[in-house]
Amino acid sequence: MANDHLWKVAQEAEERINELAATSHPLGVDVGTSKIVAARRQGKELQTASQLNAFIPVPYSKFTEKTLTQNAISYYKDGDELVIFGTATEHFANMFNAEFRRPMADGLLNSKERLGWPVIEAILQMMIPKARAKDEVLAFSVPAASDGRNSALTYHEATFRGYFQSLGYNAIAINEGLAVIFAELESENFTGIGISCGGGMCNVALSFLSIPSILFSIAKGGDFIDQAVGTVVNEHATRVKMMKEESLDLSKAPKDKLEKALHIYYQDLVEELVGSLRRAISRAEKLPKADRPLPIVLAGGTAKPKGFREMFERTLRAEPMPIEVSEVKLAADPLTATARGALIAAMYEK
Amino acid sequence: MIAGAKAPDAGPLPRVRPHATTRTAGGPEEPAPARPTLARPDPFVARLEHVSARISDPAAKLRFLRESLAQKEALDERVQAVPVAPVRHLLQRLLGLDRIQHLLHRRDLQGTAADVAGPATARVSGVAALALVLALAAVAWSLRTAPAPAVVPAPGTAVVPAAAPGSPAPATVPPTQGVRPERIWLVEKSATHELWSNGLRIDTSLVVMGAPRAFRVFDRGRGLQPEVFTEPVGILFHTSESDVWPLDAGFNENLRDSTQRLLRYLRRNTTYHYLIDRFGRVWRVVDEGSKANHAGNSVWADGERVFLNLNHAFLAVSFETRWEGGRALPITEAQFAAGRLLTDQLRQRHDIPPQMAVAHGLASVNPKKRLIGHHVDWARGFPFAAFGLDNAYRVPSPAVELFGFGYDDEFLRVMQEPWPGVRLAEAKLAREAAAAGLTPEALRRQRQELYDAWIADQVRADEARTPVAEDTAPGAGATED
Incomplete structure (x- = not known):
């Protein structure tokens, strides 16, 4: 009797989603400090796209503008400067041996950056089309609330919501860690711990059957590593980032000063992350007792270097945890996990 | 616009087992967690x-x-x-x-x-x-295993309108999303209403004046302080204890009439500063610069500051509902939303900290019998967290801690058990008694005498500065609420 009822709910849910897949175009957007990633489903296919959430202003000249146009580089004119934004920024920053700038910091809109919102708007215009139908759902990621940042989070969320609504979407916000769980722990019925290690911060969610029990964030991410390493090795953070993404292997002993510094600061970040997780679980008042060990899934660009998962696992193993952990795994595609999870949330909300 | 891409498949990953409970030197500050155990599946x-x-x-x-x-x-x-x-x-x-x-x-x-x-x-x-x-x-x-039954509310039953399936928030909690102004300001004012920037609309057509607000504060160590204050320092939440009709079109006339009758009564007795009716309308009944007769004999404290009989010091916000069966009948979704807006507005305008917005039931006392809970409105179930306030149920009861008040069987019959703050205050009292080498009862008696002395001080001070004295004497002095 009981199963009959649940099967009916399951059947209706599948029918509804099939119908939606044919008739609507929900979008999932990961609004990250480092990258903005969008995901949508085209029939059974999943499509994703990303842009670097960064920009670099260069002095205006007709020649520069012509070069940018000829090479299909994204830019806009701002007074006597040309603002190059998106993925091409990194290339130009290296070319000019200059630091690129971020429209966001620590997971939220960067209030100190005058060009922050105009650049984000320009990036989003490249990536997000107008809604094709009324009430098309778009789910975008937001970090977890944390002490002293709630009003900034409210502003951040409302600004993005307003923008997406202006494109005709029914915009909903989803916690970044929970989005990772939606994307990666489907086989566990969305039960486990999702961690998104981004450029500005790390977001953590623990959920049971898709219901979040713990959400928190730490304001340390890839940018912190890049800047800290850049300071000690006297390199631009932009260059550190490039080298980190190209060749860093945390499972091997460091072979130079730069790698040594990267190992040190990665370890620092992981220790803070694991320590925060341990404390959050220990302090949780209403955390239910799990009936099975919980998996941990790691996502985000900062989790991408080879050996990161092992470093995290080693650190986790060094101290007892208040819950049993079944496995630590890396997301199938760490860079798109949050956007894919947001897409699932958008389809659910529709 | 979105380039096609397919996520690569992840290979099998090693499993991590729970670790030994030994700790390395220089470990974190938290105590070592107990070895995790698994629950039986539900x-x-x-x-x-x-x-x-x-x-x-x-x-x-x-x-x-x-x-x-x-x-x-x-x-x-x-x-x-x-x-x-x-x-x-x-x-x-x-x-x-x-x-x-x-x-x-x-x-x-x-x-x-x-x-x-x-x-x-x-x-x-x-x-x-x-x-x-x-x-x-x-x-x-x-x-046990069937979908939710459809229970039709009977006449006389008050229910909060249910959320639609898939609604992201509990039924009584309106969405918290959307832009909120950083500051709350008066947008529009007429002879009959005020509109505030957070969406709060106050009907001012029925407002009456009472006695001007003026009160003194006690210091825990030094007793009554000479300074006279005229600005409110807190909010006391009440239930109107009036008729509660079902939210149904068939009871429209009853709903309307009962609110109007209630408003007439409240104006006549200058009972509350604000009433939030069942449809979420906010009525200013007593001018904010006046005291209202809402708190009676009551005690509250904030750090070193102690307040006795709160008619002057606290603003009164009453929800049109009734205490019944050991709790307040549920307020409507509209009342809930309006209550939050009004609380935000009052707190900002009068600089009221979150720990100073409390329920009447937590402050009300019977001085003759030395008992807490003389009135019990919102002595349970007020949504402090949803209103952005500290959980006053967990604050050690000042009447118990500072003045040795207790409770009787009637209180337990109504409440079944005291709120947690009473227990915390009792524990503090017991610790202090032990430290002073007294029995808890002896310390209670000392503290009750202190209450009598302070009330007498307050009456004397207010008599010397009429007309404030009318509600300061224990029992008869405090205007009924």
Whole structure:
């Protein structure tokens, strides 16, 4: 009797989603400090796209503008400067041996950056089309609330919501860690711990059957590593980032000063992350007792270097945890996990 | 615009087992967690997972899980409506709801709704409640696995309008999303209303003046202080203790008439500064610069500052509802939303900290009998967290801690058990008694004498500066609320 009822709910849910897949175009957007990633489903296919959430202003000249146009580089004119934004920024920053700038910091809109919102708007215009139908759902990621940042989070969320609504979407916000769980722990019925290690911060969610029990964030991410390493090795953070993404292997002993510094600061970040997780679980008042060990899934660009998962696992193993952990795994595609999870949330909300 | 890309497949990953409980030197500050143990799977959760595992599409799976839990939430809300706690707990156990509470009322994708407020607490009253109890008990076993039953509220039953299926927030919690002004300011003012920038609309057509506000504050160590204050320092939440009609078009006339009758009574007696009626309309009844006769004999404290008899010091906000069956009948969604806006506005304008907005039931005392809980409105169930306030139920009761007040059997009959702050205050009192080498009773007597002395000081001071004295003497002095 009981199963009959649940099967009916399951059947209706599948029918509804099939119908939606044919008739609507929900979008999932990961609004990250480092990258903005969008995901949508085209029939059974999943499509994703990303842009670097960064920009670099260069002095205006007709020649520069012509070069940018000829090479299909994204830019806009701002007074006597040309603002190059998106993925091409990194290339130009290296070319000019200059630091690129971020429209966001620590997971939220960067209030100190005058060009922050105009650049984000320009990036989003490249990536997000107008809604094709009324009430098309778009789910975008937001970090977890944390002490002293709630009003900034409210502003951040409302600004993005307003923008997406202006494109005709029914915009909903989803916690970044929970989005990772939606994307990666489907086989566990969305039960486990999702961690998104981004450029500005790390977001953590623990959920049971898709219901979040713990959400928190730490304001340390890839940018912190890049800047800290850049300071000690006297390199631009932009260059550190490039080298980190190209060749860093945390499972091997460091072979130079730069790698040594990267190992040190990665370890620092992981220790803070694991320590925060341990404390959050220990302090949780209403955390239910799990009936099975919980998996941990790691996502985000900062989790991408080879050996990161092992470093995290080693650190986790060094101290007892208040819950049993079944496995630590890396997301199938760490860079798109949050956007894919947001897409699932958008389809659910529709 | 979105380039095609397919995620690579992840290979098999090693499993991490729980670690030894030994600790390395220089470990974190937290105590070593106990070795984790696993719970037995709950039958409902096990069935849910079994069915869910067969769904291949992640979005369909998410929809299935959340809609199944939504049905349990609907059932839980009906059980929460049962006013008698032991019966409520029994039903929760019979229906298996006690084991899945952590999964209910928390479906917000940002995970915020559950943090700001617990489950929707629709309550029912009187005969209707009894009928519901019996009906639920009779069918409890057959309901264990079925979808939520449709319980039709009987006349006289007050319910919070239910949330639509899939609603991201509990029924009584309006969405917290959207832009909020950093500051709240007066947008528009006419002879009959005020509009504030946070959306608060106050009907001022019936406002009356009372005696001007003027009060003194006690210092824990030094007693009554000479300075006279004229600005309110806190908010006291009340229930109007008036008729509560079902929210149904058939009772339109009763709903309207009962509010109007109540307003006439409140104006005549200058009872509350504000009334929030069942439709969420905010009425200013007594001018804010005046005292209202709402608090009677009452005690509250904030750090070193102690307030006795709060008519002057606190603003009164009353919800049109009634205390019944050991709790306030549920307020409507509109009252809830209006209450939050009004609280925000008052707190900002008068610089009232979150710990100074409390329930009347927590402050009310009977000085002659040395008892707390003389009035018990909102002595349980006020949504402090959802209003952005400190949980006053967990604040050590100042009347118990500072003045040795207690409670009697009648209090226990109504409340079943004191709120946590009473227990905390009793424990503090016991510790202080032990430290002073006294029995707790002896210390209580000392503190009760202190209360008498302070009240006498307050009466003398106010008599010397009439007309403030009218509500400061214990018992007869404090205007009835």
